[in-house]
Amino acid sequence: MDGTEQTIIEQEFESFAQAAWLRLQQVVAWFDANLLTVASAYQLVAIAVTLALAWLLHSRFKRLLQELGQGRKLAPAVQRLLxxxxxxxxxVVWVIFLALARTGFESAGMPIPFLRLVSSLLLAFIVINIISIFIASTYWSRVFSWVAWGAAALNAVGLLDVVIEWLQATALTVGAVEISAWSIVKALILAALLLWGANAVTGTVERRLEHTGKMSSALRLLVVRLLRLVLLTLAVIVAIAAVGIDLTAFAIFSGALGVGVGLALRRTFENLIASYSLLADESIKPGDVIEIETVSGPTYGQVRKMTTRYVAVMTRDGTETLIPNELLMSSPLTNWSHTAKPIRRRVPVGVAYSADIPLAQRLCVEAAGEVLRVLAHPEPRCLMRGFGDSAIDLELRFWINDPENGVANVTSDVLLLIWEKFQAHGIEVPFPQRDVTLRGPVRLDTPP
Incomplete structure (x- = not known):
């Protein structure tokens, strides 16, 4: 910064200090002329009395509003308002009493600057709280409340114009572009409004699409994400343009910046692109039951959430595993409910060579049919697969249509019933046996 720019900044600061000092003198003079008077004392007494009355009666007023909202069938927006x-x-009650006090003071021809000031601040507080109910996020609702309340308070005491002039005077010049603090504040406010509008629009579109039965859940999610991406990008562009920055200036840095960001956020972009690919080809959608091999072992569960970075899978253990999107694209994946939810389970069963094989097959089918989760159509079947080393190898096949509830537990229920039926009908389930042949004479006794 050279001497000329420093001199300009000092002059601007000096002019701002003089304007602030002048405004302060005006405020002090106003207090001397209005506060230290009998009329101002009456106003202060009226404010205190109305506050006490509001404190005593607000609980009854609150109860009346609650009964009004519960006793009638009102729209959800009206219920939230109540x-x-x-x-x-x-x-609210305090504002009502202040309005009555102002009417009385005006009828008596008495000044009401303090009553008007307190009423304005309270009305601003009420309006801001009513508007904040339409902001879904608690954090942004509080930010809006504090910012709007601060602006209303400054406006009520006559300092809002002074603050705006100071923000306009505080500027930074970068080349041919001059950016003031006021333009940044306006851009932030505009960006916040546009972002809120973008989220509101996408939320409305998402709710409408949920009632459309012709569109799959993956396609709905893809449309909503693309719409949100477009609207958020437009919001940022409009906010930058509102500051007064020429967007063509970014073209100079776009090449090098794009390479740097691409290298630093390579995995993030891979997951982002993979998320849109998964939704576009509908290989995975919320509600699917998938199985994939991860670093910690095989993961089996139901897809609960799909984000731009990961897919949340709720396992049978009650834990939620977050799997990166790019891993789902590059690894073999079993989708148990990709095209249809019914899946077939194969359960190996071994019986002794002396057993009645047709009876054993019939008992296996009966055991599967007695389990509630096993489908009657297609009906269970039991096949003979071969002659094993120690048993006749059978295979029971049955279908279920709720893999999200687990497959190992239904297999366990079927096997338990098979065991009980085998025991009741005398069918032996053999254990592995080995024949040992001894070549040559062997002494079985041991020397003392």
Missing amino acids: RTVASISMP
């Missing part, structure tokens, strides 16, 4: 007004019943 709940919000009930939650701020204290300032």
Whole structure:
């Protein structure tokens, strides 16, 4: 920074200090002329009395609003409005009493600057709280409340114009572009409004698409994500343009910046692109039951959530495994409910060579049919697969249509019934046996 720019900044700061000092003198003079008077004392007494009355009666007013909302069938928006007004019943009742006090003072020809000031602040507080109910995020609702309340308070005491002038005077020049603090504030406010509008629009579209039975869940999620991406990008572009920055200036840095960001966030972009690919080809969608081999072992569970970075899978253990999207694209994956939910289970069963094989097959089919989760159509079947080393190898096949509830537990239930039926009918389930042949004479006794 050279001497000329420093001199300009010092002059701007000096002019701002002079304007602030002048405004402060005006405020002090206003207090001397209005506060230290009998009329101002009456106003302060009226404010205190109305506050006490509001404190005594706001609970009854709150109860009345709650009964009004519960006793009638009202729209959800009206119910939220009544709940919000009930939650701020204290300032609402206080404003009502202040309005009555102002009417009385005006009828008597008395000044009401303090009554008007307190009423304005309370009305701003009430309106801000009512508007904040339409902001879904608690964090952004609080940010909006504090910012709007601060602006309303500054406007009520006449300092809002001074603050805006100071923000406009505080500027930074970068080449041919001059950016002031006020333009940045306007851009942030505009960006916040546009982002809120983008989320509201995408939320509305998502709710409408949920009632459309012609579109799959993966396609709905893809449409919503693309719409949100476009709207958020437009919001950022409009906010940058509102500051006064020429967007063509970014073309100079786009090449090097793109390479740097691409290298630093390579995995992030891979997961982002993979998420859109998974949704576009509908290989995975929320509600599917999948099985994939991860670093910690095979993961089996139901897809609960799909984000731009990972897929959340709820396992049978009750834990939620987050699998990166690029891993789902590059690894073999079993989707148990990709095209249809019914799946076939194969359960090996071994019986002794002396057993009645047709009876054993019939008992296996009966055991499968007695389990509630096993489908009757296609009906269970039991096949003979071969002659094993120690048993006749049978295979029971049955179908289920709820793999999200687990497959190992239904297999266990079927095997338990098979065991009980085999025991009741005298069918032996053999254990592995080995014949040992001894070549040559062997002494079985041991020397002392």
